[in-house]
Amino acid sequence: MWIFKSKKAVLGNDLDRIIAACREGRLELANSVWLASFLEVDTLHPAYKVLLTSFSELEFQATLAGTPKELVTAEALNLFAQHDFAQARRLVRHFCSGRVDDFKYLYAVGVRSSFMLEGLEGVKRERDLVTQTHGVEAWLDTCCHIPPNILKTQEVIAVLRRLKERNASQQLEGYLTQCLFMANEDLDRMLTILGTSDLGISGSTAVQMACSRVKDYVVLRSKLHPEVKQEELWQTRCEFDKAIKATGLDHCQSEAHSHLKPVLELLAKLEDAAQDSLLHSASCYWDAKRVVNILKNRIRQETPTSLIRLGDGEGRFLPYPDDIKEFLLSDRRETESIWWGERFYSDADALEAEKLLKNAICNADFLGVPPFHRCVHSMGRLFFMNTPNARGLRAILEWLSDQVDRGMVQDDTTAEMSGVPSPHLGFSETCLVSSHIHTDLFYWNLLGDLLSDVSEIGLVSCHDLTASFKENYGIDVKHVRLTAEHKYKEKFGHTSHHDDPATTYVRLRDSILEKDCKVNLIAAGFLGKLLCNDIKLAGNIAIDVGSIADYLVGHPTRISPIANFQ
Structure with missing residues (x-):
């Protein structure tokens, strides 16, 4: 069996053998090659490119079926970073085909690739594809891993509600922070409602802290005319930074986090002293x-x-x-x-x-x-x-x-x-x-x-x-x-x-x-x-x-x- 051969013998930089084994259905070999190539220098990309060009769509999809998700995610991120958005999207689509529910984060990389290739129209196509195949719920779960600036306002709100319901406090806080600087008046209004009602009712300390940031931000934003100039927006950002510091200090008042207060105070001191x-x-x-x-x-x-x-x-x-x-x-x-x-x-x-x-x-x-x-x-x-x-x-x-x-x-x-x-x-x-x-x-x-x-x-x-x-x-x-x-x-x-x-x-x-x-x-x-x-x-x-x-x-x-x- 190929799978029991040594890593060196399996690799051997002999891509013809690798491709032949994959085509003959020995997916264990493909699996071991992908794993080994992740650990060895300069083997992942040549093997991957040959697989792309040598396999038909069905062959490529079948080969990917046995590949570890972590490895595909690493490769998709790498392709995205190198601006090879088309191949990143192709890799994601084939690997996630028929099982988006299990690979929401990886599929989100594909959505971001579509956005880089086709703008919001590309996101719309991905939205339609997932909702028609897997339903709206699967798409909204995927949205939890997509930057909010390429989503619809209602989708962003739905994501925030989902994270709140799951008490995913760390992810909620990070997602909220991304929302705060979008200069989107519709989103501001929705966040006002959400922050003062649904999210403000209860939750962990981290959730309450995140909600406080939203409320503080909306108050500051409401002081400005809807047609915000860039200089005014930056001024508001500076004010909001101060609100974040104040909220963070409040967060540190609890006994469990009181040791963080000196840390936040040191950071605030450095920010105040720096030129920018x-x-x-x-x-x-x-x-x-x-x-x-x-x-x-x-x-x-x-x-x-x-x-x-x-x-x-x-x-x-x-x-x-x-x-x-x-x-x-x-x-x-x-x-x-x-x-x-x-x-x-x-x-x-x-x-x-x-x-x-x-x-x-x-x-x-x-x-x-x-x-x-x-x-x-x-x-x-x-x-x-x-x-x-x-x-x-x-x-x-x-x-x-x-x-x-x-x-x-x-x-x-x-x-x-x-x-x-x-x-x-x-x-x-x-x-x-x-x-x-x-x-x-x-x-x-x-x-x-x-x-x-x-x-x-x-x-x-x-x-x-x-x-x-x-x-x-x-x-x-x-x-x-x-x-x-x-x-x-x-x-x-x-x-x-x-x-x-x-x-x-x-x-x-x-x-x-x-x-x-x-x-x-x-x-x-x-x-x-x-x-x-x-x-x-x-x-x-x-x-x-x-x-x-x-x-x-x-x-x-x-x-x-x-x-x-x-």
Whole structure:
């Protein structure tokens, strides 16, 4: 039996054997090939493309029938991200054929693909197809995973009612937040009724908090004339942000969540101090779009720029507050093990890395910090507060808060690994963005928009995206390669060992600066933050894109957060 052969023998990059086995009805082989190709480097896409071109529609559908849903979802998302909407829709339709009820989220990817191909008319066709085949209820369940801006107002309301009835508080809150910035007067009126009656009656704390946001927003929106100017809309957004903070503080009054109040207060302090705050890019298209617009303007004007994002890993290389300082060394060692497979930094090296990171933060024009929903995810339960993840996030917020008080004073010590320290950039000159802005741009399909004025980029990544960027965006790539994060080395098929970080950093810095590209995308983890600063100092633009590089080659290493945005 084919299924009992080793993975290497089954794959063997012999696509003819794979196709023949599928056609002969040995679906176990197809199943194992799809699974194995998901784990091996550079096998998923060639196999998939050959399957697409070699099979008839019926053969293709039969082959997909035995494929794991998670793998098809990953591939559909990847095709969508690469603007291959037609193939994404085809994949979804065939896989979900006759069983939409079981695959609502996956089918929603197909609906979004139809929207990108045909606009609202494409959504209408999908609506008609599902309702005629499976009924209205199946369509409304699918709508729970579709961005509200491409649905009818009544469908949005029906989705909200459904989520309320199921007490799906987290999904309800996320969906409501997406609704709030649509500038749709009909939806506003319906939300007023819904928020003050059906949803306001009862529910969990999270549901009540979400309803309060709706009520506050509708009150603010009602103050404006129906013909809202863009400037007025942004002013209202700013007011609404304050309402969100106030509501969040109320939410933190309960004993179960009181530990989150200092976290929210720190975030509010940073937002007030920054030049601009666009932290809601996960749920608000316009926040993500505005980040893109500001970056595009700086690209056109060739303004030296650094956008870096701080996660819990970077937080472990910042000073810890006194009450958790005892965990700093062990947390750093754990992080080094994840990144590089072993401990490389001596205490002196770790201190030097900390200085470099501080300088990169102080000189960043766009600073990605953990938004409140990420903090809730990592610290939502009191017993979560003393995990390495929570400690890293807390270190970021508390150190930045201290910098606001001190005026973003950077370390004046010359950094041996990078040369000269960065020039001082005050926090009032910094645009605050979400630490997940890279995946937000991916979700809102804004990568192409961001790079629309660019013909060439520099890229630091463990993946060679030269062909992908040329095919999808018409952009030439000057690539500097590094070894993948230790956690994903086997998955990416990388066998080379990590050099010590100091040596790797110097090599990457010298290589990318030698390319001298005006715009550079950096996917290099912790070292990438330092590289962004070096590129800005050299007079160019650097954008920390992180795990998006994985998506573009078919390795969705962060698939869960993407799915949760729905």
